[in-house]
Amino acid sequence: MRQLAQNHAGLLAGAAGASAVLCGAFGAHALRSVLDAPHYELWHTAVDYHFWHALALALTAFAVKGRWRGIALLAFGIGIVLFSGSLYALALGAMRWIGIATPIGGVAFIVGWIALGFGLRAKSASS
Numbered sequence: 001m002r003q004l005a006q007n008h009a010g011l012l013a014g015a016a017g018a019s020a021v022l023c024g025a026f027g028a029h030a031l032r033s034v035l036d037a038p039h040y041e042l043w044h045t046a047v048d049y050h051f052w053h054a055l056a057l058a059l060t061a062f063a064v065k066g067r068w069r070g071i072a073l074l075a076f077g078i079g080i081v082l083f084s085g086s087l088y089a090l091a092l093g094a095m096r097w098i099g100i101a102t103p104i105g106g107v108a109f110i111v112g113w114i115a116l117g118f119g120l121r122a123k124s125a126s127s
Contacts, residue, residue, distance in 0.1 A: 009057070009060065009061035009069070009073055010058075010061050012057055012061070012073060012077060013054060013057035013058035013060075013061050014058075016050070016053065016054035016057050016076075016077070016080055017051070017054040017055070017057075017058065019050070019054075020047060020050040020051035020054045021051075023043075023046070023047050023050060023084075023088065024047040024051070027040070027043045027044065027047060031043060031091075035091060039090075039091045039092075039093075040091070042087050042090055042091040043087070043088065043091040045087055046083075046084040046085075046087035046088045046091065047084070049079075049080075049083055049084050049087075049109070050080055050084040053076050053079055053080050053084075053109060053112070054080070056072075056076050056112060056113070056116065057073060057076050057077070059116065060072045060073055060076065060112075060116055060119070061073070063119075063120060063123065064116060064119030064120060064122075064123060065119070065122075065123065066119065066122065068115045068116070068118045068119030068122060069119055071111070071112075071115040072112045072113075072115035072116045072119060073112075074112075075108045075109070075111040075112030075115060076108070076109065076112040078105065078108040079105045079106070079108035079109035079112055080105070081105070082101040082102070082104050082105030082108060083101075083102055083104075083105025083106050083108070083109060084105070085101070085105070086098050086099060086100075086101040086102045086105065087102060090102075
């Protein structure tokens with residue numbers, strides 16, 4: 001799985017960024033008048049984290065090589081799906097137990113940032 005992410009890092013980053021924009025636009029145009037304030041806020045938080053981590057994927061794809069790259073790509077991808085995905089689902093009225101995925105996705109984001117940091121350190125040490 002990590003190898004697949006490494007081989008398609010740019011596509012992964014592009015797909016994550018495009019889907020973040022689509023989710024943001026959908027929320028702003030289709031859901032604004034449908035969701036109550038707390039659910040709309042959940043949607044907005046999901047979009048924020050989705051977009052920032054799409055940018056983190058792009059940075060990782062561009063700036064990091066080796067095993068840290070694969071770990072960061074996989075962790076950021078899992079984080080987007082679990083963290084943002086669970087918040088999107090909750091905003092749309094999913095059962096509350098779906099929220100158990102949110103902190104798991106948050107941990108994946110943390111792992112991704114740590115791996116990105118180690119990858120950037122390794123890159124600067126080899127330069």
